[in-house]
Amino acid sequence: MLASMSKIVNHSARRLEIVDACLRVVSRAGLSGATTREIAKEAGVSHGIISHYFNGKNEILRAALQRSYQQLADRIDANLNGLSGAEALQQAVYDALPVDDEGRVGEQIELAFWAYAIGNPELAEERWRSYTEWRRALELLIKGAQAQEHLDGPDPTLVAETIISTLDGLGAQVAMYPDRIPAKRMVEIMNAMLAGFGFVTITNA
Template sequence: MPKIIDHDQRRKDIVDVTWNLIVEGGIEAATMREIASRAGFANGALKHYFSGKDSIVKGAYESSLHALSERLDAHVAGKRGIEALEDSIRFTLPIQEEDATAARVLLSFWERCVFSPELNHDYDEHLSGWTTEYLQYLKEGREDGDILNPTSDAQLANEIIMMVLGATVTRVVSPAFFVPEILEAQVTDYIARLRRSDLP
């Protein structure tokens, strides 16, 4: 009787191996040969599961994003406005060590995005969804009377995204510069600014 192969599990195994390789040594460490070796495949066998390296890196990125989204959704469930916004920012920033580790995969994904229109498009869609979520929380915060800052919601959403992305890069490249306490204080200060009408 032929052996039944769980293809979904094999794809997951390949993604997990790639994720670990990127965390250990960056995108350069995640060669197709090394991914195949670590996952227990013969050279060339990966093509049965992924079209190429970009596809595998995308899988590793989406795995990290899915794990973060699940934790975030559970944490902000039932919340709205400025409370949901603050929790979302705190969970998106690489404050916890596991998030700082996942950020290494994100940086590798960004590098591939520069040279891959397909990956770049996928990330553009992610940023669009991310912006929409922040805009909703900001709208609710104004409706609730918690957000008084006169800056437009579009600009505030952009500021939040730039803060998160900048902190992500710095946390990975120079972890001693943005320790968790500094990131926590940054969020506290930012939320306080949103509550004031006399600050831009």
């Protein structure tokens, strides 16, 4: 029993190591450079071992995309602790902005995934799943903020889709021009949008 538990734990841990190695390779060499051979090398395992953990390269990429969204979702969740209303919404939006080096590299990975998703239905589905989760999470925050500020519109789904589109567009800009899109400017843009939807925003973030 304990032996088999430890096997499962080791299996998951090793899978995660491979996924994280994949993200590092993608951030360095793009998706076209993320061969299973490169990923194995980066993870410090033999090339043959990869097939014990993943059914082909696309499965690794899908897991990597999942992992990258999960990291973002976890960061947002952690920072929401104790916040409510417009403040919680604003914090979540800030946390989704690629304001540091790590965030900028994340957007480059994301952009590579987008371009790749066009010809890869499985990856596109994985991304769609994460997108709808993110939209639902934002909808809840928007409803909470609207309730607290006694607003009865606009439609929370519409607001969520608008916010995500803008974040995606800013992410693409930052991926291409990391030195030209200041963090402060992204915050100003998101604040202007939140204010336009009727939320009181605090500008000292």
